[in-house]
Amino acid sequence: MRAPLAIQLQGIVVIVGNYGSGKTEVAINLALACRRAEAHVRVIDLDLVNPYFRTREARYLLKAHDIELILPPAPYLHADLPVLSPAVSGAIRSPGPLTILDVGGDDVGATVLASLADAFRGHTIDMLQVVNPNRPNTDSVAGCQAMRIEIETAAQLAVTGWIGNAHLMEETSPDTIVAGYGFASELSRASGLPLSFITAPMALVGSLGDEAFDCPVLPIQRQLVPPWLLAEKITVPDSRTPGGATDIG
Amino acid sequence: MGKVLMKGNEAIGEAAIRAGCLNYFAYPITPQSEVAEYLARRMPEVGGVFLQGESEVAVGYMIFGAAGCGARVFTTSSSPGISLMSEALSYITCAQCPAVFVNIMRGGPGLGGILPSQGDYFQATKGGGHGDYRLLVMAPASVQEAVEMVMAAFPLAEKYRNPVMILGDGLIGQMMEPVAFPEDLLSEPANKDDWATTGIGNRSGDTPNVVKSLFLDPVQLNNHNLLLKAKYDRMRRDEVRYEAYNMDGDYRVLIVSYGTMSRVCRTAIDSLKEEGLEVAMIRPQTLFPFPEKAIREAAGKEGCRLAVSIEMSMGQMVEDVERSIQGRCPVEWYGKCGGEVPTPEEIVDVVRSMLQK
Structure with a gap:
């Protein structure tokens, strides 16, 4: 059995995608996973268009894991106003080992990136588009590509890779992940852009088998849950027991 | 068709299209704006119309106009927007036109906040606008149920020639869940000939249909109100919907809760069951008509010591719970609002401490 492929990202990573593609859940879990290897990880909540289920909802968790989070000023955390803190451009100018930008949905959400062009200048940027083929509008390669062009036009930045985030919330099965991987691979071939990684619920990772995929798999432990569910307790995969995990609180 | 993952607001828009509604007028407001955004893209694909009014007041009358012409029509808004539409709701109800209104509630009063709330219970079930009128009010607890209720709302609005309101809190609009859509319902309103102003040449009858809400003669207005009342009484008799939870065995407490709040209560009931405390729940799916009889019978069951209305509001539904129970057991209220959702x-x-009192 070969060792799991590792996600290798550095510098500025911009997470974009259509509404509800799962950008925020990916950004939170990606930050937690990368923090295990990197000395410093920073997340910028750049979602200026969504009113609920934003990175700011996980602010205490990220803080507890020593991840820096840049948010709008506290009085405006629950506002539906496009509040862009000056700390954002400062953080982009000095990204450190890893700075993840969680951007709002669609071209509307990505528009803010164009206003940060000065801060981005001179930096290499990974702009990764999250796709879930179980969402309307991105259930076809053509739909994802159309969304990509809309986002690139609004952001004035080019998408450099894909994140396959196929799921159906609690109804996600191994078949959902395997079919989603097939879809993301086809999208990667058609677009000529790499598939950076796919995601899978932590509970399913063990049953999937690493050999099935030619890209890394980011295990997801759901944090943005409605009030009747509990957020999953963050654990790190245990390499000694396939599918096992160690609680880190 | 397999399931798709949709935000409640998107699913509500798609459900209206599947129900054969191709006329949508609205004005954006958080946390409902994604319905407008979704339908701005989707309506042109199916030959439908989305027109944004200059305000919710205008939207209310755009709905009245389209409904009066016999078109299947709907709007969506959030609390302050529904306040502005309330005058039109009263007019539409008096003129007996069918239409569907969706309220994705946010915290109030006033401009309030953008987080989920159930503060518009009184507004939806007891007026909002002026005069003796009622809306048929349905409250979904999941995205799938929102889809089913929106699709059921159009035929019900046409059956009663009365607006139907879907009352969801902000979470219903904003959360994502997998949904499946039932078969399309692309029929025309069946009773249109009796009331819609479609032009005399377009109907089988030869008397003009008049859509109006002005009755200057007091006898006529009284008679019209009696006719409306008879309709609301028919709704009370035929349209009550509710879901019972954990009611098969004995229980010491009865919770009454609706919408997403009831899902939090379910989780609590499951925990209490593990501790050995049995708690039952009635979840009204229609808020008007209210499941009075079911709640009265459930509260009157031997061993039930207490009923609690749990709401994301400051004690609104509890009045209907008390009225339904008629003193068969003590009634308490618990709730939060403004975006705070009880865990x-x-x-x-709360249930444990109320029992100890």
């Missing part, structure tokens, strides 16, 4: 742990503690 399952909180409800467990």
